[in-house]
Amino acid sequence: MNLTLKIWRQKDSNAKGQMVDYKVTDISEHMSFLEMMDVLNEQLVNSGDEPVAFDHDCREGICGMCSMYINGEAHGPDRGITTCQLHMRMFKDGDTITIEPFRAKAFPVIKDLVVDRMAFERIQQAGGYISVNTSGNTQDANGIPISKHAADEAMDAATCIGCGACVATCKNSSAMLFVGAKVSQYALLPQGQIEAVDRVKNMVAQMDAEGFGNCTNTGACEIECPKGISLENIARMNRELMKAHLK
């Protein structure tokens, strides 16, 4: 395949960015999207140009690093996958592909396609953990009965990889799907009850302090989420927050 790429180039967080056109040739349909980006970067390096900066790590849909907005969609045109799992067979010879960073006030661009998602880390630090007794008197995890339904729902919430596609997709740049998943994964389990009140209050307060917008129930986040995180998690977070304020 021969393709035209329109890529956002931005020297650093203070620079004014712009879209720049590139051509890539002989791209195999079996390549992943990031392998195609590697081909482009090799081409740029060989011609003495600056390669395109983009985030990636695991390249297997686990780490949530590969944040790209491809043809107007977070993680591109396929569903239930991250950018690193996107294959070039989703495109046709002669296509023009637009590639931009995830855009949100709380995710400032660092360089080209790399954005700063430390806001998510700070939200996690505000309450996304449990206290475990390690005094030598610990209870065996299997000794705590948990219903299959609750375990399944908690596991579903825990599959959130913190990629930020929900924020990039939302017209309000809301992080409520992410925070809803992180609150839910503990709210559904007995181990999460000890800090439940402080957790939801602190995580929501940090989310607001980071400048994320509010949820207006559009549902675009759920559609673009590579892990299929359900809007039910936002409803659960809102219930947890209401309960916490009533206590």
Ligand code: SF4
């Ligand atoms: S909720 Fe989905 S889209 Fe949002 S950070 Fe988690 S995995 Fe990514």
Ligand code: FES
């Ligand atoms: S590089 Fe890890 S999820 Fe894409």
